[in-house]
Amino acid sequence: MDHWTRGGRGRGRAGEGPRHALLAVPLALIAVVTVVDVLAPPEVHLGPFLAAAPALTASFAGPRATALVGLVAVLAQAVVSVTRTTLTDLNHTFQITALILISVIVTFFAYLREQHERQVVQLRTVAEAAQQVVLRPPRERLGPLRVASVYLAAEAEARIGGDLYAAARTARGTRFIVGDVRGKGLAAVGDAALVLGAFRAAAHQEADLPALVAYLEGTVAPEPEPDAADDRGEAFITAAVLDVPDGEHVLHLVDCGHPPPLLLRGGTVTSLDVAEPAPPLGLAEFAPEGYGVQAFVFEPGDLLLLYTDGVIEARDEAGAFYPLADRLASWSGRSPRALLDALRADLLAHVPGGRLGDDAALVAVARVS
Structure with a gap:
């Protein structure tokens, strides 16, 4: 007789599908920013907006997905740099460097969040086992x-x-x-x-x-x-x-x-x-x-x-x-x-x-x- 809502690993696996579907949002953001930045006037630079993609991914996905989106964002910034000027242009070089640093940082925080979620799942599993013995x-x-x-x-x-x-x-x-x-x-x-x-x-x-x-x-x-x-x-x-x-x-x-x-x-x-x-x-x-x-x-x-x-x-x-x-x-x-x-x-x-x-x-x- 189940006398409260169960938690645990089954629920975590059930959430993997929606999380993977959410990856379309930061990837779409990268695509939109890249296209608009390429077509924008020379004095307009939208590259900094690409940092939002890995940061957004870190809020719901794990470190691997966050790193992947960060890599795609860096590649997109490189494409914009080559298309508009050169890859070694000072402005674009700083943008790419900053984007790499932001991607590394948010990937690390995504790793910490994933570790915390695993600890919570383990805690729930132990609590349920204790409940079955005690109550x-x-x-x-x-x-x-x-x-x-x-x-x-x-x-x-x-x-x-x-x-x-x-x-x-x-x-x-x-x-x-x-x-x-x-x-x-x-x-x-x-x-x-x-x-x-x-x-x-x-x-x-x-x-x-x-x-x-x-x-x-x-x-x-x-x-x-x-x-x-x-x-x-x-x-x-x-x-x-x-x-x-x-x-x-x-x-x-x-x-x-x-x-x-x-x-x-x-x-x-x-x-x-x-x-x-x-x-x-x-x-x-x-x-x-x-x-x-x-x-x-x-x-x-x-x-x-x-x-x-x-x-x-x-x-x-x-x-x-x-x-x-x-x-x-x-x-x-x-x-x-x-x-x-x-x-x-x-x-x-x-x-x-x-x-x-x-x-x-x-x-x-x-x-x-």
Whole structure:
């Protein structure tokens, strides 16, 4: 299940055709300037305009194509020189020399740009591989549930960040987690991978939801080393952990400081707010005894939306937050995948330039039986 637009080498190869077609523009420019310069009066010199051809080529093509266009421009300037005066004419000699220097410089910058593009492609490839390991999308069908997911990274080239989600099938039902790691960068990705690994391992072993959350808490906040500085509270993860049994039309929720899930039923959206939410994972010292579980009715035809705060904190140009609940109510009756497709497009249209200020993750779960 592809849960974001793929990048990578395939897209780069697809762009080679249009780039080759664009070469006609600088070549046509060389031809026009050459013809006009040959026919122009003696006091008119259009040779300097030929420098625009390799410079233009460097903006979209690689170093080889740029060097080729630069060579054609130099040859065209030589033809103009021979036609109008001589190749050794001082004015034309300086024009040819300047054109050669400009062509060499822009060819070098085209080489640097191509190297950067290759690094970006490699970064995307590594990010996609990491995403497949860390954020494996859940299967579309999990028992009586239909599931879809989407991840939107704030950084276009990062593809992955500190938001997390996962689903695990157990003997009695399906368990879900959606969370948001405090911070950004590789440290946040590492913390997310740690929690997801612990969730996938413990979801099948821990009998009840509070025990599972306690296990995750121990993963996020391990015992400090004797000689290590006390940095408790520096790293924590907001999370919503759910258990959806196959044989009951109900869901059980432990909310650890995370935005509450939304339940869509017959065009009405309900926020599943728990009476006493627990502190985020990693802040167990502020938690009461144990973790409270709250049950909510989850009937066939209902749709549950799990999300991170990157969705509800997305702002438009006027600074208004994204109205997730209102939008969700207008998409009643859609499948999880169709709903997330509509939500993704609407969310990106809400923010300026289609760029989120924070990572966003969404999981839609529909009960079909």
